[in-house]
Amino acid sequence: MDSVYLDYHSSKPTDKRVLEEMMPYFTEMYGNPSSLHSMGDLASDALEASRKRVAGFINADEDEIVFTASATEASNMALIGYAMRRKRRGKHIIISEVEHISIRNIAKYLEANGFEVSRVPVDQYGMVPLHKMERRIRDDTILISVIYANNEIGTIQPIKAIGEIAADHDIAFHSDAVAAEGLIPLDVKRDGINLMSLSSNDLYGPHGVGALYMQKRYRVNPVIIGGGQERGIRSGSENIPGVVGMGAAADLMQSEMHDEVRRMEAYREQLIKNILQDVPDSHLNGHPTDRLASNSHFRFDGIEGEALLLSFKDHAIAVSTGSACTSKTLEPSHTLIATGLTHEEAHGSLQLTTGRFTEDSDIDKVIKVTPDIVSNLRRLSPIYKEKKVFAR
Amino acid sequence: MKPTKYSEKVLDHFRNPRNVGVLEGDDVAVGRVGNPTCGDQMEVFIRVEDDRIMDAKFRTFGCGSAIATSSMVTEMAKGMTLDQALEIERGDVATELEGLPPIKMHCSNLAADALHEAIKSYRARGGQELSEALEDTGPELSCLIGKEEYLDKGVYLDVMAPEEFAGKRVVVLHTGDESIDAALELTSQTDRVVLISPEKEIVTTEELAEELRTSSVKVITESRVLEIMGDYEVEKVRVHNLDEDDEYELFVDAVVVIE
Numbered sequence: 011m012d013s014v015y016l017d018y019h020s021s022k023p024t025d026k027r028v029l030e031e032m033m034p035y036f037t038e039m040y041g042n043p044s045s046l047h048s049m050g051d052l053a054s055d056a057l058e059a060s061r062k063r064v065a066g067f068i069n070a071d072e073d074e075i076v077f078t079a080s081a082t083e084a085s086n087m088a089l090i091g092y093a094m095r096r097k098r099r100g101k102h103i104i105i106s107e108v109e110h111i112s113i114r115n116i117a118k119y120l121e122a123n124g125f126e127v128s129r130v131p132v133d134q135y136g137m138v139p140l141h142k143m144e145r146r147i148r149d150d151t152i153l154i155s156v157i158y159a160n161n162e163i164g165t166i167q168p169i170k171a172i173g174e175i176a177a178d179h180d181i182a183f184h185s186d187a188v189a190a191e192g193l194i195p196l197d198v199k200r201d202g203i204n205l206m207s208l209s210s211n212d213l214y215g216p217h218g219v220g221a222l223y224m225q226k227r228y229r230v231n232p233v234i235i236g237g238g239q240e241r242g243i244r245s246g247s248e249n250i251p252g253v254v255g256m257g258a259a260a261d262l263m264q265s266e267m268h269d270e271v272r273r274m275e276a277y278r279e280q281l282i283k284n285i286l287q288d289v290p291d292s293h294l295n296g297h298p299t300d301r302l303a304s305n306s307h308f309r310f311d312g313i314e315g316e317a318l319l320l321s322f323k324d325h326a327i328a329v330s331t332g333s334a335c336t337s338k339t340l341e342p343s344h345t346l347i348a349t350g351l352t353h354e355e356a357h358g359s360l361q362l363t364t365g366r367f368t369e370d371s372d373i374d375k376v377i378k379v380t381p382d383i384v385s386n387l388r389r390l391s392p393i394y395k396e397k398k399v400f401a402r
Numbered sequence: 403m404k405p406t407k408y409s410e411k412v413l414d415h416f417r418n419p420r421n422v423g424v425l426e427g428d429d430v431a432v433g434r435v436g437n438p439t440c441g442d443q444m445e446v447f448i449r450v451e452d453d454r455i456m457d458a459k460f461r462t463f464g465c466g467s468a469i470a471t472s473s474m475v476t477e478m479a480k481g482m483t484l485d486q487a488l489e490i491e492r493g494d495v496a497t498e499l500e501g502l503p504p505i506k507m508h509c510s511n512l513a514a515d516a517l518h519e520a521i522k523s524y525r526a527r528g529g530q531e532l533s534e535a536l537e538d539t540g541p542e543l544s545c546l547i548g549k550e551e552y553l554d555k556g557v558y559l560d561v562m563a564p565e566e567f568a569g570k571r572v573v574v575l576h577t578g579d580e581s582i583d584a585a586l587e588l589t590s591q592t593d594r595v596v597l598i599s600p601e602k603e604i605v606t607t608e609e610l611a612e613e614l615r616t617s618s619v620k621v622i623t624e625s626r627v628l629e630i631m632g633d634y635e636v637e638k639v640r641v642h643n644l645d646e647d648d649e650y651e652l653f654v655d656a657v658v659v660i661e
Contacts, residue, residue: 357441
C-alpha cells in the first residue's frame with residue numbers, strides 16, 4: 011500500500027460519512043423507485059432528495075439532473091444524444107484540443123457517423139483563446155464542448171466567456187466538469203452551461219455514479235434504451251445507494267470546499283516553488299495561476315515519466331505522468347502535445363494532485379525525494395544536456 | 403498484465419542498473435537505437451579485445467523496462483565473443499528478466515538491437531573514422547507548404563520587431579547562422595523557441611554554438627518542417643523526422659523562415 015497518495019485526479023476515496031449515508035440503502039431500503047409499495051416510496055424519496063442535493067450543488071433545477079453510471083456516460087448522452095436530436099439543424103460540433111480522452115473519442119465516433127468536428131487549439135498554458143473558438147463557429151454548428159478545467163495540467167478554461175459566445179450564436183454549450191468538481195464553485199446559470207457531465211467520485215462519493223445536467227431547452231436523445239427510468243433519458247434501474255452517496259458527497263463538498271481549496275492552494279504553491287527551485291531544468295506545465303488548487307504538473311528534461319513513476323513507487327508515493335508508456339495506446343498525452351511540447355518533452359512529466367486527505371508530511375516527503383529521483387534517472391539518460399550543436 | 407506490473411527481476415535492474423555510463427577509446431564501439439520522440443533511446447558501448455566483449459556500458463532514456471533491459475543486455479554480453487553476442491535475440495533479454503508485460507516487448511527488442519548495432523559498428527569501422535563535412539552555409543530551404551498563405555499571419559521572414567513574439571511559441575527554421583542569431587534573440591521575448599534543422603547536427607561559429615548550447619532554445623535535428631497549418635493564422639506545423647521517417651504535429655504560434 012502506498013503511504014503517500016498524490017493521484018487524486020485518477021481516483022478518490024469515498025468519504026466515510028458518505029458511506030454511512032449509503033449503507034441502509036444496500037440492506038434495508040432496497041426497493042425499486044418505480045414500485046408503488048412503501049419500500050418503493052422510500053427509494054423514490056431518496057432518489058429525489060439526492061437529485062435536489064446535486065442540483066443545488068451546481069445551481070440547477072431538480073428536474074435538470076439525470077443520474078448515470080459515470081461521467082463518461084453523461085458525456086456520451088450530452089454529445090451523441092444532443093447531436094442526434096439536432097442533426098437536422100446542423101452537423102458541426104466544436105471541441106477543444108485539451109478535452110478528456112472520453113470526449114475526444116466520442117467526437118471521433120460522431121465524425122465516423124456523419125458529423126464534422128472542429129478542434130480549437132490552446133495556448134502554451136492549455137487555455138482556449140476565445141477568438142480561435144469564435145472563428146470556428148459556422149451556421150451549422152450545433153454544439154460546443156469545452157472541459158471546465160483540464161484533468162491533466164489543471165488549467166481552468168474561460169467557461170463563462172465561452173458560454174456567452176455559445177449563447178450569442180444560439181449554440182448548445184456542454185462542459186465536462188469532472189476535474190473541476192469540488193475545486194471551483196460550479197454555477198450553470200452564471201456560466202451559461204446547457205449540458206454538463208459530473209462524477210460522484212470526484213466529490214468523494216462512490217465510483218460508478220455520475221450525472222448529466224440537462225437544461226430544459228436542451229433535451230438529448232437517450233443513448234441507453236430500456237424501461238424509461240430518469241424520464242426516459244437514461245433507462246436502467248436506479249442505483250439508489252450510489253445516487254444517495256453522490257447527493258451526500260455534494261452536500262459535504264458544498265460546506266467544506268472553501269477551506270479545503272485554500273489548504274490545497276497552499277500545498278500547490280509549496281510544491282511548485284520548491285520543485286522548480288530544487289530540480290534543475292524543471293518546468294511547470296499548465297497555467298501559472300489559473301489552475302486547479304489540487305494540481306501541480308512538472309516536466310523534467312531528459313527523463314521519461316514511467317521510470318519516474320516507478321521510482322516514486324519505490325518511495326511509497328503514488329503519482330501520475332503524461333508519459334506514453336503508462337497509456338494504453340503508447341501515445342503521449344494529447345494535452346501536453348497541444349500546449350506545444352514535443353513528444354520527447356511530454357514523456358518526462360510528473361503530475362501531483364492533492365485532495366481532502368493530503369497532509370503536510372506528504373508534501374514534505376515529495377519535495378524531499380524528487381530532486382534525487384530526477385538526478386538518478388538523468389545519470390542514466392543519453393539525451394539530458396545533449397544539444398547537437400558544434401563549432402566549425 | 404498491467405503495463406506497470408513488472409517482475410521482481412525487472413524492478414531490481416531498474417532500481418540498481420548495472421553498467422551505467424559510457425566507454426571511450428579506440429577499442430570501443432557504440433550502438434544507438436530508438437528515438438526520444440518515441441519515448442525510448444538507448445546507447446550500448448562495448449570494449450572489444452581479441453573479438454571478445456571485455457566491458458559493456460549503457461545509457462538509456464526510457465521507461466522502466468527500457469532501463470532494465472539495457473542493464474540486462476550489458477550483463478549478458480560481457481565476456482561473450484562478438485559472434486555469441488550477436489546471437490542474443492530480442493526475446494532472450496526478456497526471458498532473462500523473467501518476462502516483460504506484452505505491451506513492453508518493443509523495449510526489450512531495442513536493448514538487443516543496440517548491442518547488435520554496436521557490434522556491427524565495431525566490425526564495419528576497420529580503423530576508419532568518419533569525418534563530418536564542414537559547411538559554412540546552413541541547410542537549404544526545401545518546399546514549405548503554407549509559407550505564403552500565412553505571411554503576416556504568424557509566418558515571419560525576419561525578426562525586425564522581436565516584441566511581436568512576446569509569449570508566443572516560435573519555431574525557427576535553421577537556414578544558417580542568421581537563423582541561429584534570430585532564435586537566440588527571441589529568447590528575450592518568449593521561453594519557447596524551437597530551432598528545427600534537417601542536419602544531423604548544427605554546425606556554426608564557436609560563439610553561436612556556445613550561446614545556443616546554454617540557451618533555452620530547444621534544438622531539434624534531422625527534422626524538416628513540411629507544412630504550416632491553422633485556421634486563418636499559424637496554429638501548428640507538420641514536422642518530418644528524417645531519422646525515423648515519421649511525421650508529427652507541433653503546436654506553435656509563429657514560424658520564422660529566414661531565406
